[in-house]
Amino acid sequence: MRSLPVVLAFAVWVAPGLSVAQSASATPKPYETLPDWSGVWSMVGGTVFDRATQTGQGGAISVGVRSHPPYNAEWEAIYKSHLERRDKNLFPDTISNCGVPAGFPRHFNLPDPYEFVVRPEQVWVLTENGPNVLRIYTDGRKHLDDQWATYTGDSVGHWEEDTLVFTTVALKGFRDKDVILDRTGLVLSDQSHATTRIRKTDPKTIQVEMTIEDPKALTKPWVVTKQFQKMPAGTRVYDYGCAENNRNPADVDTGKTLILGPDGTPLNK
Amino acid sequence: MRTHALPGALVIAASLAVAVPLFAHHSNAGFDSDKVIELTGTIKEFQFTNPHTWIQIFVEDKKGTKTEWSVEWGSPNSLGRQGIRPSTFPPGAKVTIRLRPMLNGAPAGGFVGAKFEDGKTVGRWE
Numbered sequence: 001m002r003s004l005p006v007v008l009a010f011a012v013w014v015a016p017g018l019s020v021a022q023s024a025s026a027t028p029k030p031y032e033t034l035p036d037w038s039g040v041w042s043m044v045g046g047t048v049f050d051r052a053t054q055t056g057q058g059g060a061i062s063v064g065v066r067s068h069p070p071y072n073a074e075w076e077a078i079y080k081s082h083l084e085r086r087d088k089n090l091f092p093d094t095i096s097n098c099g100v101p102a103g104f105p106r107h108f109n110l111p112d113p114y115e116f117v118v119r120p121e122q123v124w125v126l127t128e129n130g131p132n133v134l135r136i137y138t139d140g141r142k143h144l145d146d147q148w149a150t151y152t153g154d155s156v157g158h159w160e161e162d163t164l165v166f167t168t169v170a171l172k173g174f175r176d177k178d179v180i181l182d183r184t185g186l187v188l189s190d191q192s193h194a195t196t197r198i199r200k201t202d203p204k205t206i207q208v209e210m211t212i213e214d215p216k217a218l219t220k221p222w223v224v225t226k227q228f229q230k231m232p233a234g235t236r237v238y239d240y241g242c243a244e245n246n247r248n249p250a251d252v253d254t255g256k257t258l259i260l261g262p263d264g265t266p267l268n269k
Numbered sequence: 270m271r272t273h274a275l276p277g278a279l280v281i282a283a284s285l286a287v288a289v290p291l292f293a294h295h296s297n298a299g300f301d302s303d304k305v306i307e308l309t310g311t312i313k314e315f316q317f318t319n320p321h322t323w324i325q326i327f328v329e330d331k332k333g334t335k336t337e338w339s340v341e342w343g344s345p346n347s348l349g350r351q352g353i354r355p356s357t358f359p360p361g362a363k364v365t366i367r368l369r370p371m372l373n374g375a376p377a378g379g380f381v382g383a384k385f386e387d388g389k390t391v392g393r394w395e
Contacts, residue, residue, distance in 0.1 A: 089299065098320075112347060128346060238346040245318035247341070259299050259377055262325055262337055267375035268299050 028120035028139050035162040035200055037116035040235040041228040049109045049182040050224045060183035063087045067186060075189070075217035078174075082185025085255060091185050092250030092257055094178045095130070098242035102127070103151035103179035104168050105194060107134050108208050108226045113237045116198070116206060123157075123164055123198075128237045136166045143169050149190055151179055163199040173214075189216035204230040300369040300379040308338060309365045315358035317345045324358050324380065326366060340368050342380040342392075357391060358383070367394070 045051055046059045049067060056065035066083055085091035095102055102110055112129040125134040136155040147154050147170040157166025172179055174187035181187065192214035201207045206228040211221050247260040251269065258266040310328035324340040342348065358364070363386050368378035382392035 112344065235350060238349065239319065240344070240346065241319040244320070245316055245323070246320060247323060247339075248321070257299065259339075259341075259371065259375070261375070261377065262339055267339075267371060267377050268373055 029159050031120050034118045034120065034159070037118050037200060037206060039115075039233070040231040040237060041114040041116065041206055042112070042231055043108070043110065043114070044227040044229050047109055047111060047182050048184060049106070049186050050222075052225070061086065061089075066184050067182075069186065069222045070219045071217060072219050075187075078187065079185060082187070086183065086185050089257065090255040091183070092255045093183055094180050095242070096246075096248055096250045096257060098246050100178050101132050101151040102130055104134065104153050104155075104171055105188075105196075105210050105212060105224070106179070106181050107132055107152060108210065109182055112240070113231060113235065114228055115237065118164075123166075126237075128240050130242070131240050136164065138164070138166075143167070149173075149175070153193075155196075157196075163197050165195065165197050167193065167195050169193045173217075187217075188212065188214050191216040192218075201227075206230075299371055299373075301372050302369060304370060305367050305381055306370050306378070307365060307367050309363070310338070312358050312360050312362045312364055313337060314360055315355055317348075317355040319346070320344055322348060324366065324383075326364065328376075336376050338366075338368075339377040340366055340380045341377070353391070362386075367392075 048054050048060050048065060050069060051067075053068040054065065055068065056062065058065050064087070066079070069079075071079060082091050094100060101107075107125065107127065110127050110129040110132070112127065114128075115124075115126040117124040117126065119138075121137070121139040123136040123138060125136070126132070132152070134152055134155065136157050138157055138159065140158075141156055143154050143156055149170045149172045151172055153168045153171040155166045155168045157164055159165070171188070171190065171192050173190040173192045174180070175190040179187070192212060194210050194212045196211075197209045199207055207225060208228070209223065209225045211223050212218070213221050248257055249260070250257050251266075256268070259268050261267050308326065308328050310326040313325040313327055316323040316325065322342040322345050324342065326338050326340060327335050328338055329335050345353075364383050366383045367381040369381060370378040380392060382390060382394035384390045384394055
């Protein structure tokens with residue numbers, strides 16, 4: 001919120017989530033009444049964030065591939081500039097240099113295993129990639145009036161039968177140019193917020209439906225649905241030490257993703 | 270199809286462009302998705318590390334000049350879940366590796382498959 005008065009910015013992003021937060025019960029649901037989301041899960045499909053509106057053939061780094069969020073003209077132009085750089089391999093993934101979370105809503109657009117840990121007071125969505133943690137408070141608390149923006153934001157919610165409904169606010173978005181939604185270059189602003197519904201649609205599928213609003217970047221709510229399939233029983237989840245041996249940093253000057261030789265010298269500078 | 274002077278390398282096919290693996294941590298646009306080459310050499314080390322694994326291999330050309338190649342593969346986590354281990358590529362072993370080479374001809378590429386002297390294969394070797 002660097003460029004906006006705090007009060008104004010807060011009013012913009014918190015308002016849609018306020019009713020949900022206030023309507024939540026102050027008493028967490030008893031553990032035995034919560035749904036069983038145990039196990040290890042993986043996202044279905046590739047990492048183009050909005051595959052429902054995808055045009056072009058291939059994955060997020062394929063030339064010509066893009067999604068079509070309801071951007072206004074200004075943010076469509078921003079996205080197009082990212083796409084042009086992506087086509088030249090000059091739009092780096094913000095996580096390639098390690099050290100920052102994927103952020104929300106990209107949290108639900110990552111490869112590698114997921115875990116959905118359901119507790120009465122909180123739900124944790126853990127991703128091996130990163131790793132990242134999304135904490136969703138279900139103990140009746142509300143969003144803070146003076147919450148500062150972060151990568152993953154602040155999430156509070158409640159249960160509607162077996163569906164977890166939560167709002168996420170206080171997101172940095174692309175304010176500091178270190179949060180993207182996918183490698184096509186999709187981004188949102190620091191006024192973005194979302195209402196998310198998670199439910200198990202069958203024993204082997206968890207569905208995450210995000211309704212994203214962004215008065216700075218979008219002309220209307222943007223609904224994106226991701227699905228996660230259960231991995232084989234006994235699947236293990238491991239460390240993801242991004243900085244352990246990162247031979248693919250992004251060149252800060254050009255944005256090019258480097259490939260380092262065994263002595264650390266870039267092979268493609 | 271692009272061609273480069275790759276010492277000790279054999280271009281085996283241009284039609285293996287499908288199913289280019291996604292690297293979970295960064296773009297793999299630096300590799301040539303239209304080409305697969307084959308190298309034979311000796312394993313220096315298998316860097317079974319995050320975010321991606323790297324097979325370091327010494328390849329000798331006809332003049333006896335050794336070049337160290339870097340072959341990038343998936344994360345140790347995903348490979349480990351598929352049964353790959355740090356010992357899969359033991360130092361000193363002779364191996365033939367198929368890879369998608371770098372676009373600029375530098376000695377590196379994306380792993381496709383490997384075949385050891387005893388006939389054991391790893392990855393895609395159909």
